[in-house]
Amino acid sequence: MRLAILLSSLFIAACATSNTTDLKRMSTAEVCYYGMVEPDKQQVALDEVRRRNDDCNKHSEEITKIRDLEARAGANPAGTNPTEGMGSGAQRSGGMGRGY
Numbered sequence: 001m002r003l004a005i006l007l008s009s010l011f012i013a014a015c016a017t018s019n020t021t022d023l024k025r026m027s028t029a030e031v032c033y034y035g036m037v038e039p040d041k042q043q044v045a046l047d048e049v050r051r052r053n054d055d056c057n058k059h060s061e062e063i064t065k066i067r068d069l070e071a072r073a074g075a076n077p078a079g080t081n082p083t084e085g086m087g088s089g090a091q092r093s094g095g096m097g098r099g100y
Contacts, residue, residue, distance in 0.1 A: 029062030
């Protein structure tokens, strides 16, 4: 679990400062995911994948794992709702659990 948090933190940090030289250090799956979540950087990511003579479709399983790690880390990738599936139990119990 610690490894997952560490990897997702590193990936988020890498994405925050990515330029074309940083993309060269990422795995192909990471580059594809970066292009998916950063629409303004999509062309740069696709160019990098083409430079590697690769295809994002070949890495869909790895991209799914990255997406799951991001969701667990709270990065809220497009199309997901971080509060989805959360019940209203905290509201019914009075918030801080005082139980008055």
